[in-house]
Amino acid sequence: MTKFDAIVLGGGPGGYECAIRLSQNGLKTALVEEAELGGTCLNRGCIPTKSLLHAAELYHTAKGSSDFGVDIGDVSFNYEKIIERKDAVAKQLSNGVGFLQKNHGVTVFNARGTLLETQKIELSTGETLECTHTILATGSLPANIPIPGIDLPGVVDSTALLDMKTCPEHIVIVGGGVIGVEFATFFNRLDVKVTIIEMLDRILEPMDQDVSKIITAELTNRGIDIHVGVKVDAIEPGLKVNYSSVDGSVSGYVEGDTVLIAGGRVPNTQNIGLEKVGVHMNKKGFVEVDGLCRTNVPGVFAIGDMNGEMLLAHVASGQGLAVADFIAGKPAKQLNLNHIPSCVYCSPEIAMVGLTEEKAKVTGRDVGTGMFNLSGNGRAMTMGENSGFFKLVYDKATEEILGCHMVGPYATELIAEIVAVMECEGTITELGKAVHPHPTVSEAIMEAAxxxxxxxxxAPKPRK
Incomplete structure (x- = not known):
């Protein structure tokens, strides 16, 4: 039986970064992963979808290049090559993770791991490993919504859709969250007919209402059909998707050649021995943890999607690094989830951190907002991407930044500035006094302050 100081079960962003940091901290570390290193994010999520979106955006930009005085004639796309490049990017990054593990002295086991005891893990190869600390990082899976007809050919989840080699003509997307909106953007940019069906009263419901409103308008203007406040009742052969409102007052159907079920994700906590060692899980199957990702079982930690705190790769990474330092006896601080950014890679891009205006107001604070429309930003205008805004939510009494919401080019990059200011407890006035370079989209942050x-x-004088 091979013994380690720490074993990480799951090689996604949280798991593989935790393993490296553990090794850097002087612990003999093993990483157990049954599939490709990099996990869902790198192989079946974040990275592959961004590769697809970039290709679609290039195609869309090329088609509109004549507006900028660049004539390139007829433009077409090769869907098979788009998929091939997506796969090549994921493979290269996965191989890079493997190199990093070896380079930092982490022992990698390509096998499925199951907890036998708190400090013992059995591999699908038959080998048994022993450790002092166990870090669970098995991630999440696409949710399987109980809809009649969900098993029909052509009805796919996000993983299966990424593997499709042919481009659909009309895709019906069940779910208007982040996954649904990003795939809607991708296919719409490729001139595919897209329909979104969302049960809630608006798409991207967790986002600020101003964000949801402008993105709905943008997607609708580009030809995407959006049905909100309705649920899918059944999918019939021929991929006829029947839907109706919750109260039954509205009903209809839409037919496509592909149906994407984008109804969120569930924790990957089944059949890995959690019940055997007594790890507590909530009703949804997420592992219950404290602020430092400790489970109720001493020596067992759970990081990333499987603990349900925030299903984001960078949260998993942050938790993994904090746990690795805590195990090594170094100073470790739990993540402030109010300072965690979220991004949606649609067009225009969306990024947010902290509270929405609506949630800030229910805290009882005297809440103020500042918004700057990108129609007044020179750099956005030069790119022809001046649809959007940057919005700050703050406490009038203390000038503390409570939240930020961006819609526009480079939003997913620029949100990091606000995260840093919030983490350092900067104020609205201090943010506004920081001179931003001209001409850049980042100036919109200063103008919003x-x-x-x-x-x-x-900006025009505010209305009184």
Whole structure:
């Protein structure tokens, strides 16, 4: 029986980064992964979808290049090559993770691991490993919504859709969350007919209402059919998707050649021995943890999607690094989830951190907002991407930044500035006094801070 100081079960972003940090901290570490290193994010989620979206955006930009004085004639796309490049990018990154594990002295086992005891893990190869610390990082899986007809050919989840080699002509997307909106953007950019069916009263419901409103308008203007406040009753052969409102007052159907079930994700906690060692899980199957990802079982930690705190790769990574330092006896601080950014890679891009305006107001604070429309941003105008806004939510009494919501080019990159300011407890005034380079989209952050005080010089006077 091989013994380690720590064993990480699951090689996604949280798991593989935790394993490396453990090794850097001087612990003999093993990483157990049954599939490709990099997990869902790298192989079946974040990275593959961004590769697809980038290809679709290039195609869309090329088609509109004549608006900028660049004539390139007829433009077409090769869907099979788009998929091939997506696979090549994922494989290269996965191989890179393997190199990093070896380079940092982590022992990798390509096998499925199951907890036999708190400190013993049995591999599908028959080998048994022993350790002092166990870090669970098995991630999540696409949710299987109980809809009649969900098993019909052509009805797929996000993983199966990524493996399709042919481009659909009309895709019906069940779910208007992040996954649904990103795939809707991808296919719409490739001139595919897209229909979104969402049970809630708006798409991207967790986002600020102003964000949801403008993205709904943008997607609708681009020809995407959006049905909100309705649920799918059944999918019939021929991929006829029947839907109706919750109260039954509205009903209809739509037919496509592909149906994507984008109804969220569930924890990957089944059949890995959690019940055997007594790890507590909630009713939804997520592992219950404290602020430092400790389970109720001493020596067993659970990081990333499987603990349900926030199903984001960077949260898993942050938790993994914190746990690795805690195990090594180094200072470790739990993540402040109010300072975790979320991004949607649609067009225009969306990024947010902290509270929405609606949630901030229910805290009882005296809440203010400042918004700057990108129609007044020179860089956005030069790119022809000036649809969107940057919005700050703050406490009027203390000037603490409570949240930020961005819609526009580079939003997913620029949100990191607000995260840093919030983490350092910067104020609206301090953010506004930081001189931003011109011409850049980042100036909209400074202008939104000025708008909080009603003195943005690049926006019309606020209405009284």
């Amino acid at each position: 000025h708008a909080c005080h009603g003195n943005s010089v690049n």
